[in-house]
Amino acid sequence: MTESRRPSRGHRGGPRPDAGTARAGAAGRDSKRPNTRPRQPKRPDGAGVDRARLAARDVLRAVRERDAYANLVLPALLRERGLDGRDAALATELTYGACRAQGLLDAVIASGAGRPVDEIDGPLLDVLRLGAYQLLRTRISPHAAVDTSVDLVRTEFGGGRAGFVNAVLRRVAERTEDEWVAELAPDASRDPIGHLAFRYAHPLWIAQAFADALGAGAGELEQVLAADDARPAVHLVARPGEISAEELALITGGEVGPYSPYAVHLDGGDPGKLDAVREGLAAVQDEGSQLVARALTLAPVTGADGGRWLDLCAGPGGKAALLGALADIEGARVDAVEPAAHRADLVRKTTRGLPVDVHVADGRDPGLEPGFDRILVDAPCTGLGALRRRPEARWRRRPEDVTGLVALQRELLASAISLLRPGGVVLYSTCSPHLSETVAVVADAVRRHGVQPLDTREFVPGVPDLGDGPGVQLWPHRHGTDAMFMAALRKPD
Numbered sequence: 001m002t003e004s005r006r007p008s009r010g011h012r013g014g015p016r017p018d019a020g021t022a023r024a025g026a027a028g029r030d031s032k033r034p035n036t037r038p039r040q041p042k043r044p045d046g047a048g049v050d051r052a053r054l055a056a057r058d059v060l061r062a063v064r065e066r067d068a069y070a071n072l073v074l075p076a077l078l079r080e081r082g083l084d085g086r087d088a089a090l091a092t093e094l095t096y097g098a099c100r101a102q103g104l105l106d107a108v109i110a111s112g113a114g115r116p117v118d119e120i121d122g123p124l125l126d127v128l129r130l131g132a133y134q135l136l137r138t139r140i141s142p143h144a145a146v147d148t149s150v151d152l153v154r155t156e157f158g159g160g161r162a163g164f165v166n167a168v169l170r171r172v173a174e175r176t177e178d179e180w181v182a183e184l185a186p187d188a189s190r191d192p193i194g195h196l197a198f199r200y201a202h203p204l205w206i207a208q209a210f211a212d213a214l215g216a217g218a219g220e221l222e223q224v225l226a227a228d229d230a231r232p233a234v235h236l237v238a239r240p241g242e243i244s245a246e247e248l249a250l251i252t253g254g255e256v257g258p259y260s261p262y263a264v265h266l267d268g269g270d271p272g273k274l275d276a277v278r279e280g281l282a283a284v285q286d287e288g289s290q291l292v293a294r295a296l297t298l299a300p301v302t303g304a305d306g307g308r309w310l311d312l313c314a315g316p317g318g319k320a321a322l323l324g325a326l327a328d329i330e331g332a333r334v335d336a337v338e339p340a341a342h343r344a345d346l347v348r349k350t351t352r353g354l355p356v357d358v359h360v361a362d363g364r365d366p367g368l369e370p371g372f373d374r375i376l377v378d379a380p381c382t383g384l385g386a387l388r389r390r391p392e393a394r395w396r397r398r399p400e401d402v403t404g405l406v407a408l409q410r411e412l413l414a415s416a417i418s419l420l421r422p423g424g425v426v427l428y429s430t431c432s433p434h435l436s437e438t439v440a441v442v443a444d445a446v447r448r449h450g451v452q453p454l455d456t457r458e459f460v461p462g463v464p465d466l467g468d469g470p471g472v473q474l475w476p477h478r479h480g481t482d483a484m485f486m487a488a489l490r491k492p493d
């Protein structure tokens with residue numbers, strides 16, 4: 001939370017801050033500010049300004065301008081610029097925090113600027129988001145938050161625009177986050193979901209989808225939304241047959257996960273630097289995803305398992321690698337289908353040395369011989385269950401995305417059922433709890449194709465709080481996993 005400060009309401013209703021009309025920048029007025037930092041000359045490359053904030057700004061710009069993924073761009077940029085330790089931690093916190101909180105920040109910025117954010121120049125908006133995030137959601141001093149933001153703009157664009165940013169951020173700083181929420185959010189008693197969506201910076205349709213999926217547990221909505229904003233632990237999977245979770249925990253300093261026998265949780269750090277990951281003994285994989293791959297192998301088929309397993313939506317290969325390792329132990333073989341060639345390459349990489357055959361094909365018609373014993377359909381989905389790991393995703397996804405994805409999910413599940421042998425099992429999963437993508441797709445398959453729903457809770461042994469079944473919905477606030485859904489279906493004999 002923010003450190004306490006006395007909000008002055010002096011600017012309310014005053015003239016809207018504008019380049020040229022804004023008061024002089026705050027730079028240089030903070031007596032507590034370390035005086036070692038030289039005033040910055042205007043440099044188009046931004047050299048000389050705070051390196052962590054410059055990195056955060058550049059990532060926000062890439063996300064806004066070219067739909068980049070913050071969690072791919074940032075680590076590469078930190079490496080390229082040699083930022084580590086405190087600088088890297090600050091850049092990460094500011095980038096991911098500003099991405100996640102974007103809706104809330106934009107509402108506050110719009111109020112402070114007296115105009116909608118789409119009327120503010122993109123590069124200025126990036127800096128305003130960074131500054132507003134520091135003011136509302138960190139303990140960084142308001143002077144430092146404003147000054148460094150003004151510096152970022154001045155070095156690139158000069159004094160006029162810097163004055164605008166200074167004026168807007170000074171208005172933002174007049175209230176705490178709670179006070180802004182009280183002023184701008186829908187009333188909690190009349191619109192409780194709208195209120196929580198605003199407070200926890202989620203688009204309303206996503207908060208509504210979570211509430212729908214929680215059903216009787218809708219009182220937990222606040223916890224789900226809060227869990228999306230918490231920094232998730234890094235989950236590793238210990239590859240079965242290579243290393244145990246206990247051994248992996250010992251050599252990485254992590255903790256064995258509570259549910260998957262292969263899971264190790266790390267507090268942070270760069271897992272790519274771990275020897276166990278570099279040597280292929282372990283990989284990064286959410287514990288919920290591990291449970292999905294394992295559930296496919298635990299669901300009973302009728303008769304003997306002939307060892308023909310299929311992963312119909314395999315890229316980038318996290319579950320295919322775990323299935324491949326388990327298949328190796330069981331004497332089975334996995335066919336892995338992925339239509340995107342570059343993602344199929346990733347599957348080949350993650351499954352090297354395992355009994356996995358990768359096919360670049362469309363899962364709706366992969367051209368494989370039917371008769372599989374077990375099929376995983378880890379379908380393309382909105383990803384609403386993994387928002388904590390994808391900072392900007394909640395603002396990029398649109399409710400209209402759901403319809404097209406649901407059509408594809410139904411077709412993929414139908415294709416899987418047609419490829420199963422009688423008595424074989426398909427496990428349908430999504431990293432989304434949206435009911436249209438989960439129980440509705442499964443109910444449609446049961447109705448149309450006569451498959452039998454199995455009590456999937458039995459295939460995630462030891463996991464509590466799974467509701468009434470037969471499908472399983474995991475939740476970050478209950479299980480510490482992504483909000484994965486899974487449902488096992490058997491083809492009648």
Ligand SMILES: C[S@@+](CC[C@H](N)C(=O)[O-])C[C@H]1O[C@@H](n2cnc3c(N)ncnc32)[C@H](O)[C@@H]1O
Pocket residue numbers: 289312313314315316317318319320337338339340343361362363364378379380381412431
């Ligand atoms: C949720 S991801 C699967 C994640 C993967 N199982 C893992 O654990 O790494 C969905 C995948 O389905 C792929 N996909 C999209 N359309 C598809 C189709 N028509 N047939 C098969 N796969 C498809 C996407 O390219 C994406 O790689």
